[in-house]
Amino acid sequence: MTERLDHFIGGEHRAPANGTWFPSTNPATLETLYEAARGDEADVRAAVDAAQRVFDSPEWSRKTPTQRGHLLRRLGDLVGEHAEELAYLESLDNGKLLREMTGQLKNLPEYLYYYAGLADKVQGAQIPTSSPEVLNFTQREPLGVVGAITPWNSPLTLTVSKLAPALAAGNTLVIKPSEYTSRTVLRLAELADEAGYPAGAINVVTGLGAEAGAALVADPRLAKISFTGSTRTGSAIASQAASRFIGCTLELGGKSPNIVFEDANVANAAMGVVAGIFAAAGQTCIAGSRVFAHRSVYDELLERVSERASTIRIGDPLDDATELGPLAFEDQLAKVRSYIEIGESEGATVRYGGQRPDVGLPGYFLQPTVLTETTNEMRICREEIFGPVAAIMPFDTEDEVLRLANDTDYGLAAGVWTSSLQRAMRMSQRLEAGTVWVNTYRAMSPMSPRQGFKQSGVGIEHGLESMQEYTRLKSIWINTDEGPVADPFVMRG
Numbered sequence: 001m002t003e004r005l006d007h008f009i010g011g012e013h014r015a016p017a018n019g020t021w022f023p024s025t026n027p028a029t030l031e032t033l034y035e036a037a038r039g040d041e042a043d044v045r046a047a048v049d050a051a052q053r054v055f056d057s058p059e060w061s062r063k064t065p066t067q068r069g070h071l072l073r074r075l076g077d078l079v080g081e082h083a084e085e086l087a088y089l090e091s092l093d094n095g096k097l098l099r100e101m102t103g104q105l106k107n108l109p110e111y112l113y114y115y116a117g118l119a120d121k122v123q124g125a126q127i128p129t130s131s132p133e134v135l136n137f138t139q140r141e142p143l144g145v146v147g148a149i150t151p152w153n154s155p156l157t158l159t160v161s162k163l164a165p166a167l168a169a170g171n172t173l174v175i176k177p178s179e180y181t182s183r184t185v186l187r188l189a190e191l192a193d194e195a196g197y198p199a200g201a202i203n204v205v206t207g208l209g210a211e212a213g214a215a216l217v218a219d220p221r222l223a224k225i226s227f228t229g230s231t232r233t234g235s236a237i238a239s240q241a242a243s244r245f246i247g248c249t250l251e252l253g254g255k256s257p258n259i260v261f262e263d264a265n266v267a268n269a270a271m272g273v274v275a276g277i278f279a280a281a282g283q284t285c286i287a288g289s290r291v292f293a294h295r296s297v298y299d300e301l302l303e304r305v306s307e308r309a310s311t312i313r314i315g316d317p318l319d320d321a322t323e324l325g326p327l328a329f330e331d332q333l334a335k336v337r338s339y340i341e342i343g344e345s346e347g348a349t350v351r352y353g354g355q356r357p358d359v360g361l362p363g364y365f366l367q368p369t370v371l372t373e374t375t376n377e378m379r380i381c382r383e384e385i386f387g388p389v390a391a392i393m394p395f396d397t398e399d400e401v402l403r404l405a406n407d408t409d410y411g412l413a414a415g416v417w418t419s420s421l422q423r424a425m426r427m428s429q430r431l432e433a434g435t436v437w438v439n440t441y442r443a444m445s446p447m448s449p450r451q452g453f454k455q456s457g458v459g460i461e462h463g464l465e466s467m468q469e470y471t472r473l474k475s476i477w478i479n480t481d482e483g484p485v486a487d488p489f490v491m492r493g
Contacts, residue, residue, distance in 0.1 A: 003034040005182060007043055007206060008189040010050035011199020017042035022208070024182060027095035027326040028316055028363040036182040039207030041215040044174065048219050050200035051145040051172040059198050060172065068168055069119035074195040076112030079160075082191065083108070086156060086184050091317050093181040094152050095326040095363065096280055098318045104157055111157075111446040115164035115467075122169065122467055133481035140471040142170030143247070144223030147216045149209075149237075150185065151228050152178035152328050153283045159185050161446075161461050162226040162249070163202070169470040171223070174203045176213050180329050182206040209233070222246060224470065228285075231384075231410075231455045238458065249459030249469050251285065252452055253384040254412030256433065257405035258288030258441065261398075262296045264417035268439065270304035273390065276415060276441040278312060278368045281327055282336075282388035285456075286413040288441055290381055291392040292401050298394040302372065305392065306352045309368040315359045326363040327387060333364040336387030340369060343380040348391070349373040376404045384410070398423070406432045411453025415441045 004021055006013040014037075021035035037043070054060045063071075079086070087101035124138035148162040155177055166173055177185035185204055192202045205212050217225055217240050226249040227237050234250040241248040258276050260269040276288030293301040317325030327333045340354045353369035366388060374381055374391040381391050395401040405414060414433040418424055428436040434451040437443055449463030460466050 002032055005034050005036045005186055005206065007037050007039060007047070008186055008202075008204040009043070009047045009200075010203065011193055014043075014046070016040070016207075017046070022179065024093060024180065025329070026092055026363070027328050028318075028361050030362050033092055034183065036179070036206040039176075039205040039212035039215075043205050043207070044176075044212060044215040044219060047174040047203040047205050048145055048216075048221050050203050051174050052221055054198045054200040055142075055144055055172045057198070060201060061170070063170075065120035065122065065168075065170070068170060069116040071196055072112050072116035072119065072164060072168060075192055075197075076109035076116065078191040078195055079112065079188070080106065080109040082187075086187060088318075089187065090155060090181070090184045091325075093183055094155070094328045095317050096153075096283075097322060097325055099320055100280065104154070108157060108160055111160050112164050114446040115168040118165075118464060118467055119168040121464075122471060127475070131481075133479060135478040135480060136475065138473055138475050140169075140468075141474055143470060143472055144171060145221055146171045146173050146224045146226060146470065147219070147222045148173055148175045149213050149216065149225070149227045149229065150175065150177050152180040153280065155181040156184050156188060158228050158251075159188065161466075162228075163188075164446075165466045166226070166470045167197075167201070169467055171470055172201045174205060174216060174222075176205050176207065176209075176216050179206070179208050217241075220244065224248065226459075226469075227251070234457065247459075247469065249461060250452075250457045251450070251461055252412075252455060252457045253410055254285045254287065254452070254456050255290060255382065255384055255408050255410045256286055256288050256413040256415070257290045257292055257408075257431075258415035259401055259405060259417065259427070260291070260293040260297060260301055261416070261418040261420070261423065262294040263419045263423075264297065264439075265419070266297050266300050266304065269417035270301055270308065272415060272417060272439075272441045273301070273305050274308050277390040278309065278324060278388045279442065281324055281366075283328060283332070283386055284442075285384075286435070286442065287386070288413070288415050289385060289390060290376070290405070290408075291390050292395050292404060293392060295394045295396055298392075302351065302370070302392050305390065306370050309352050309370055312368050314357045314365055314367065316361060324368060324388065326361075326365045328364070330364055332386065333366060336366060336385055336389060339380055339383070339385045339387070340371075340389060343371055343374065343378065343391070346378045346380070347373055348378065348380060351392075353388075376407055382408065398426070402427070402430055409455045412456035413437070
């Protein structure tokens with residue numbers, strides 16, 4: 001019998017109120033891994049009840065920031081102890097390489113340790129006033145119950161990027177993971193329970209976005225919504241949050257440019273292009289899907305990228321020799337293949353790839369794909385594909401490539417390859433992207449803030465700045481003068 005996974009609400013596993021589950025499939029083998037609870041409004045309501053009850057309780061509200069930091073550090077220890085288990089489960093769920101997930105999960109405790117250290121570093125300030133008898137100071141307070149909706153491409157890393165600052169600041173959470181990757185987020189909640197968090201501080205409701213996700217966003221008790229996913233869904237969430245005057249952090253789509261200048265080390269740049277678009281099968285919001293190469297190095301770069309694409313080992317993500325696993329689910333494969341067809345209909349040429357490889361497994365595999373004869377106006381260069389598809393285009397001048405790179409609805413990330421420090425500075429300042437990498441790509445740190453420009457998002461994740469996203473600012477005035485009020489109709493400062 002297929003294993004069934006229930007919600008995690010109030011510190012315990014709880015069956016879905018409607019008595020229904022849905023299957024999760026291994027994208028490499030198409031085998032059913034487990035069935036997850038199909039949550040609805042009743043389950044979300046129970047989870048928010050639990051989170052609100054803990055937020056209001058002395059058990060949580062009276063914990064000092066330092067004590068909250070200790071809990072996060074303990075959770076980090078447990079994640080580290082279970083890193084290989086979590087990596088294996090995540091690889092089964094979404095098809096990403098086991099060796100990539102192992103490295104990612106072994107590094108994940110650093111995110112929790114970072115925010116554990118920040119928990120008691122959130123400070124207010126004393127504000128000068130016009131009267132020595134009046135004291136004005138600020139303090140930052142937790143918001144309340146945070147609703148977190150997380151995606152399938154890096155479930156634990158992107159969940160922890162929300163959970164860690166939220167808990168460090170003193171909030172409680174209800175998490176709705178992607179329906180394609182429920183298991184590891186549930187396992188994280190179990191580890192948090194083992195770490196000593198009060199039952200109900202962290203709740204997980206699994207289910208479909210249109211059901212459990214929509215019910216969570218609509219719950220009027222949420223103090224904030226944090227979402228990572230598509231721009232279309234993010235726009236709908238932002239509208240609902242605005243209608244209730246609550247905050248939201250949205251990390252959304254991208255169509256990131258990766259720019260190679262004539263003075264770049266082309267061999268290194270080619271590897272950067274490969275890392276930017278073919279790593280994780282291109283299923284990252286920061287994928288460098290629009291590649292611009294100076295005309296003088298265009299042919300060399302194209303040849304190097306195409307040659308490396310042709311030698312990428314595609315297969316079982318659990319095999320250490322594999323370099324490219326499957327796409328995460330059937331609809332995603334169909335979407336990516338449809339975009340390749342759209343590109344060809346618009347005049348693009350498939351230089352390499354675009355086909356389903358024979359790897360001896362029935363899963364959702366696709367060759368890494370290199371497109372040429374593309375222009376920045378084509379749909380494949382304007383819409384997020386979220387797959388291993390690179391469009392490589394030539395340019396002649398710096399001003400031209402800046403115009404092309406910035407001519408997009410998105411602004412999440414960008415890459416620049418050059419040996420000129422002056423050019424690196426000019427480009428990093430003029431590119432309309434929240435993250436700019438120079439002579440590297442996909443570098444990450446919990447200490448480095450991330451923000452999307454334009455339709456790539458709202459708010460900040462990672463870094464000290466993200467702590468502000470999970471607090472509210474209160475200004476407090478205290479009059480220490482015990483004398484009579486001189487004039488009640490005059491505002492005092």
